[in-house]
Amino acid sequence: MALFDLLGRSWALGVIWQLSDGAMTFRQIQDRCETVSPTVLNRRLKELRESGLIERGATGYQLTETGAELFDLLQPFGAWSQRWAKGLNR
Amino acid sequence: MALFDLLGRSWALGVIWQLSDGAMTFRQIQDRCETVSPTVLNRRLKELRESGLIERGATGYQLTETGAELFDLLQPFGAWSQRWAKGLNR
DNA sequence: CCTTCTTGCTATCTTTTGTGTAGCGATTTA
């Protein structure tokens, strides 16, 4: 699936996740995704823009309508991942 | 998020997606994920097993209960991805 | 029992992708 190919690249999911908090600048995203290199961040942002999931607004990068739809699908993973992480430590 | 780190590796999402069709052998997964190398497939299977998402059953690799839960979250992406792919070609 | 298949997987090599760090040119702020 083409979507999984896109999302299965480093930081792709992370960037979308971060942007769900609202628009932010390149450097803000960089700070939040602590270990991402500018090279990769720039590449991911380009890909995600070409895929119509994010765009550049007045205050920085933000999710498009489509991107927000995708995040809605992604959101349940947050809670689930916490329960899953707890289960691992046993 | 640790989950995104795991799922954001090549073929991780793909393998889970394939295994939702039922248990299958190493070579069957390899055939379905056309371009995956045995090196990476083996590594992903190991990681996914250590994460409790898949396991080895009588007829090959299969989703665990936890893995099936994750797939439930993943399932909506199928239909959504099709609509999204159509939108891209315009 | 011995051969032949298929199994999961390892070894090795090449190519691709990502990291780390420095810094540039343009724009905003003081």
Place this chain on the structure above:
DNA sequence: TAAATCGCTACACAAAAGATAGCAAGAAGG
């Protein structure tokens, strides 16, 4: 007008993935 901040590029190195060959173990068949 100087300093800060912006998005981003350049470059060297490291890590991850791809491609292909083939091995050891078990099952299947004669």
